[in-house]
Amino acid sequence: MRLHVVDHPLVAHKLTVLRDVGTDSPTFRRLTDELVTLLAYEATRGVRVEAHDIVTPVAPTTGVHLSAPKPLVVPILRAGLGMLDGMTRLVPTAEVGFLGMIRDEETLKASTYANRLPESLTGRQVFLLDPMLATGGTLAAAMHFVFDRGADDVTAICLLAAPEGIAAVEAEFGAEAPVTIVTAALDERLNEHGYIVPGLGDAGDRLYGVV
Ligand code: URA
Secondary structure: OEEEEOOOHHHHHHHHHHHOOOOOHHHHHHHHHHHHHHHHHHHOOOOOEEEEEEEOOOOEEEEEEEOOOOOEEEEEEOHHHHHHHHHHHHOOOOEEOEEEEEEOOOOOOEEEEEEEOOOOOOOOEEEEEOOEEOOOHHHHHHHHHHHHOOOOEEEEEEEEEOHHHHHHHHHHHOOOOOEEEEEEEEOOEEOOOOOEEOOOOOHHHHHHOOO
């Protein structure tokens, strides 16, 4: 497993505004979108490409294009939806699947309530979008879901991660697993309610309101 904490002043600036309790939902959504595009740039460093011959107005040359099968982007509903546009702006030809997961606020256990994904993900690179890597339960369950369908490389893009969540994913899949976590910051810890400290609160509520 690889952890990449993106160290960039613009990422830190946008994250600081996101964390601020005074930031309203429209601003939160816009900044999430911008931040995800920056994280996606780092997260796609290992995206598979293949040689592609073209002719420029001056001469033939060989460049690259994305390999088939195309990468699959999977927002984890509901909060991951707020990250989708920022990701597909950078990789517009990626396919998009959906995974609905909910965390029981008492037990903190994750369960799947909806999925719209190809039956076979054999040979696919999958990018999971989940803003908050807290206990790691939701992300680990989503990773199992796509590995079980044949995915061979999984990258999770998270706005924030807690050390407990990173440790849980690593314990679940092992240090050698083809798993990468890209995040804007590794925070201090979880509190007794499973919230990341200092965190930014409930990402879904801040994006979409309390419903
Ligand atoms: N989910 C959130 O939205 N926020 C947290 O801090 C932890 C889990």
